Amino acid sequence: MELITVPLIIEQPKSKVMNGSNSLNPHIVVENLNIYIQDNHILKNINMAIPDKSITCIIGPSGCGKTTLLRSFNRLHDDNMNVKITGNLFVDGEDIYAKGTEVTHIRKKMGLLAQRPCSLPMSIIDNVVYGPRIHGVRGRRKLYEIARHQLVAVGLWDEVKDRLKSPASTLSIGQQQRLCLARGLAVEPEIILGDEATSALDPISSKTIEELFVTIKDKYTVVLVTHTLRQAKRIADYVAFMYMGELVEFGTADQLFNHPKNQLTKEYISGGFS
Amino acid sequence: MNTKKIEEKIFKGLMIGSSVLIFGVLLYILYIIIKKGLPSLSWEMISQIPSGGFYLGKEGGILNAIMGSLYLIFFSVVISLMVSVPVVMYLNFTLRKKSRFSAFARLTFDVLFGIPSIVYGAFGFTVMIFFGLQASLLGGIIAVSLLIIPVMIRSIDEVAILIPVELIEATKSLGATNYETIKVILRQLLPGISTAVLLSVGRGIGDGATVLFTAGYTDSIPTSLAQPTATLPLAIFFQLSSPIEEVQNRAYSAALILTVIILLLSFSARYFSRRFSKNKI
Numbered sequence: 001m002e003l004i005t006v007p008l009i010i011e012q013p014k015s016k017v018m019n020g021s022n023s024l025n026p027h028i029v030v031e032n033l034n035i036y037i038q039d040n041h042i043l044k045n046i047n048m049a050i051p052d053k054s055i056t057c058i059i060g061p062s063g064c065g066k067t068t069l070l071r072s073f074n075r076l077h078d079d080n081m082n083v084k085i086t087g088n089l090f091v092d093g094e095d096i097y098a099k100g101t102e103v104t105h106i107r108k109k110m111g112l113l114a115q116r117p118c119s120l121p122m123s124i125i126d127n128v129v130y131g132p133r134i135h136g137v138r139g140r141r142k143l144y145e146i147a148r149h150q151l152v153a154v155g156l157w158d159e160v161k162d163r164l165k166s167p168a169s170t171l172s173i174g175q176q177q178r179l180c181l182a183r184g185l186a187v188e189p190e191i192i193l194g195d196e197a198t199s200a201l202d203p204i205s206s207k208t209i210e211e212l213f214v215t216i217k218d219k220y221t222v223v224l225v226t227h228t229l230r231q232a233k234r235i236a237d238y239v240a241f242m243y244m245g246e247l248v249e250f251g252t253a254d255q256l257f258n259h260p261k262n263q264l265t266k267e268y269i270s271g272g273f274s
Numbered sequence: 275m276n277t278k279k280i281e282e283k284i285f286k287g288l289m290i291g292s293s294v295l296i297f298g299v300l301l302y303i304l305y306i307i308i309k310k311g312l313p314s315l316s317w318e319m320i321s322q323i324p325s326g327g328f329y330l331g332k333e334g335g336i337l338n339a340i341m342g343s344l345y346l347i348f349f350s351v352v353i354s355l356m357v358s359v360p361v362v363m364y365l366n367f368t369l370r371k372k373s374r375f376s377a378f379a380r381l382t383f384d385v386l387f388g389i390p391s392i393v394y395g396a397f398g399f400t401v402m403i404f405f406g407l408q409a410s411l412l413g414g415i416i417a418v419s420l421l422i423i424p425v426m427i428r429s430i431d432e433v434a435i436l437i438p439v440e441l442i443e444a445t446k447s448l449g450a451t452n453y454e455t456i457k458v459i460l461r462q463l464l465p466g467i468s469t470a471v472l473l474s475v476g477r478g479i480g481d482g483a484t485v486l487f488t489a490g491y492t493d494s495i496p497t498s499l500a501q502p503t504a505t506l507p508l509a510i511f512f513q514l515s516s517p518i519e520e521v522q523n524r525a526y527s528a529a530l531i532l533t534v535i536i537l538l539l540s541f542s543a544r545y546f547s548r549r550f551s552k553n554k555i
Contacts, residue, residue: 074447108449118440121462131448180444187448 027052027191027221028073033087035068035077042068044245046087050238052190055213055222057232057253060242061268066225069242070193073223074110075103091191108135111184113197117176119168120183124160127168127179131187150182154212174205181212192216194224198231210235229269233257241265307533311526319527324493329513331520336528339509341495343532345411346505347479350418351471357419358426358470362463363456366434367442380431386424392483394421399487412499414489421484422474429473433466434459468547475539480532482507506532 026049035043043065050056058066068077075096077083089096096106108131120127128147129137137143147164151157156178160171168179177197184192194213198206213222214235226232232239232253239256241249241264249256249265260266319335328334365376398417407413437459445455460467478484482505490502491512506528513525 076443076447079446104449104451107447110447112443112447114440114444116440118438118444120441120445120458130445130450134448134450134454183448193447 025052026050027092029090031088031090033072033089034085035072036084038082042245046247048240048247048250050221050223052221053217053219054237055217055224055235056238056240057236058223058225058240058242059229059232064242065245066242067195070195070223070225073193074107074112078103108187109189110191110193111181111187111189113177113180113184113192113194115196116200117173117180119176119179122168123165124168124171124179125164128182128186131183135187146186150186153185154178154182155208156182174201174208177201177205177209181209189220191221191223194222196225196227199227241268307526307530310523311530314520314523315527315530319524320531323495329516329521331518336509338493338495339504339506339528340531342489342503343479343506345496346414346418346485346489346503347475349415350422350478351474353415353419354423354426354474355471357423358430359467361427362430362434365431366437367459383424383427387428391421391481395484395487398484402488409488409490409502410500411489411496411503414485414503414505417484417488418478418481421481422478425474425477426470429470430463430466433463437462465547468543472540472543476536479536480507482511
């Protein structure tokens with residue numbers, strides 16, 4: 001069988017180039033990605049390049065494959081036998097689905113924030129340092145410093161500094177989500193993935209999380225799946241619009257929200273369907 | 275009064291009635307055991323093995339049965355845990371939660387759960403004959419393990435089903451290996467495991483039929499797995515069937531000892547599970 005190489009199509013968002021604040025540097029590159037779950041073609045030939053140190057929001061109606069795409073970034077489909085993946089996915093130029101790529105190494109590069117915060121069954125401080133600990137960081141002083149640093153980064157330190165030893169489950173949902181973010185940041189990832197990370201939170205907590213994303217995007221590449229268009233409008237630098245398993249349009253937030261090229265995108269962002 | 279109100283009253287009455295009945299039966303059992311058992315309960319009873327004329331009402335105790343039962347249940351629980359925990363892990367985390375095989379496996383465990391203990395005893399006995407074993411501590415351990423494994427699997431399973439996939443994904447997305455993920459899951463399972471141990475100790479230690487053929491009965495404390503061993507349920511059984519009243523009363527005090535052991539184990543298991551479950555989600 002002959003291998004056919006399909007030219008990589010990356011839409012170059014313009015505003016980044018125009019404002020020139022940082023050069024367009026694709027951090028995650030998706031090439032001809034197809035995902036099948038039990039013979040259903042869930043993702044159809046996705047090609048995109050997600051720029052680093054910015055917030056990219058993936059939007060689209062329910063069931064369009066947003067979450068499936070996001071989860072493929074850190075190989076969370078690995079354990080599911082029914083999922084078949086073809087195509088390539090590069091992170092830092094490294095094909096993460098290539099044979100011999102260590103999955104823990106890939107996942108260490110990314111922090112995942114799920115829809116509902118899922119604290120581990122241990123104390124607050126142990127939650128934060130769980131990642132560093134399994135990756136070999138030892139020493140109480142060192143771990144404490146990591147925990148303090150990350151908890152300060154997510155604005156949780158003042159709220160929990162007197163009860164670091166109490167179980168993480170005693171925190172409110174909003175606090176737990178920030179704890180999960182701190183836990184994700186503690187493994188020093190390069191990428192933060194958020195799967196509707198604010199949808200289970202109250203407005204104030206979700207605002208805090210949103211602001212956190214904006215603060216940390218100088219250091220991290222943030223990819224968020226979101227159901228709320230308003231959230232994407234508020235914080236996204238780049239937006240990917242997906243529909244029925246296909247990537248319809250990908251561009252800067254300004255381009256996609258103000259001058260959508262595709263009719264479907266136009267309809268979706270004007271509330272034509274959801 | 276309309277029908278709905280009458281209906282409600284009837285069912286409320288039924289609920290209260292059956293609760294009181296159950297509670298009453300429990301209290302009555304405890305009352306009988308304590309009333310008949312307490313007078314013949316002595317330090318001698320729990321610190322000595324039977325002497326020559328014990329079964330005729332002479333001196334001696336049932337330390338052989340107490341130790342036998344404790345040995346038996348300890349090893350059985352350890353073995354069952356070693357089997358049950360991996361089974362539950364496999365059913366819940368390797369297989370998809372609703373796969374056909376796991377449904378079938380669960381049904382099988384439910385059926386095994388319902389099999390009378392005498393059948394396990396008989397089965398254990400045939401296994402022993404097959405391996406050329408005689409009635410011994412080891413035989414008893416095998417039979418009791420068979421008896422309590424389904425209990426254990428099903429009760430740990432009840433908790434494992436509730437563990438969210440997100441917990442596994444959360445640990446994995448931090449770069450944890452399968453082994454490290456399992457450790458986190460085990461932590462979350464701990465209250466379930468302690469309940470399971472509790473239930474199986476209750477079922478295993480109090481069961482006479484399983485050990486009747488397999489463990490045998492002896493007046494001494496076993497010093498190796500190959501020796502036969504006495505157990506509390508059989509100690510009760512043999513003493514109760516004696517025509518001598520004094521010996522019969524000792525059966526009640528043996529029952530009291532068995533009840534106290536079970537209660538002590540229950541309370542301590544509950545205490546520890548509460549301490550450890552503090553950190554669960």
